[in-house]
Amino acid sequence: MRIGLLGTGPWARLVHAPALAGHPDVELVGVWGRRPEAAEELAGQHGTRAYHDVDALLADVAAVAVALPPDVQADLAVRAARAGRHLLLDKPLATNLAQGRAVAGAAREAQVASVVFFTTRFQPEATAWIAEQADRGGWFTARAQWLGAAFANGSPFAASPWRRERGALWDVGPHALSVLLPILGDVGHVAAAAHGPGDTVHVVLRHSGGASSALDLSLTAPPAAAGAAVELRGESGVEVLPESADGALPAFGRAVDALCAAARNGRTHSCDAAFALRVTEILAEAERRLAASEG
Known part of the structure; x- marks a missing residue:
């Protein structure tokens, strides 16, 4: 698959570009960025071409991988979908419902x-664990903690x-929901949301399967306290999300595999734009709850 990369920031440099350039089933055709000099540098590091016109890049590829702030990602994803290009996007899909719906609608x-x-x-460890717990069922409650130190030295x-402006709810909240939703079912109701220290937020959810969950989310945790954990409690006891043996780079390679497979066989992936839109809707409701709690 011929793929173009949109974005030149840290996530593009650390994950997207090396994963795409090293993938055996992908040709990294080129890089576009909002800063042409950064696009030239990143493209040069991976032996590909820098594009100064995003439409020229779209014309040369079958798909795009996007590593840009969510508001920028959403507009470019709509543009790419309308050009018939497959989409490998980052979370959050968008930080407002209008943009999220536009992306999901354009892809559809x-x-x-x-x-x-x-x-x-x-x-792999998390994927297998999520499938196992979803099949097991009988869950009473869950707690997901995604605590980062994104602004530390x-x-x-x-x-x-965008992370400083929108905070943990929108940056790490999608990760927590991506684990809980396939196990506990869709969220029927955001029961409560409250601020903690820094950008920390605490969110309580009621799920369609009857279980409740609590999310503790932060980008301003002390570095020594940072980490992610998910704990389920139910009829079969207590289950904890296993730690992964690898990081974001190999995981992104598997996302590339998933996009290639979905483009080839026409089957919808479980982490498609429609799923990401549902995550956006839940986060937007939690944000409204937070605003109401301040009033």
């Missing part, structure tokens, strides 16, 4: 494949404007 109408990179969903994302 153009009948292009879409995969959204919820990192945990592309790690040395973090490649310390200068990320």
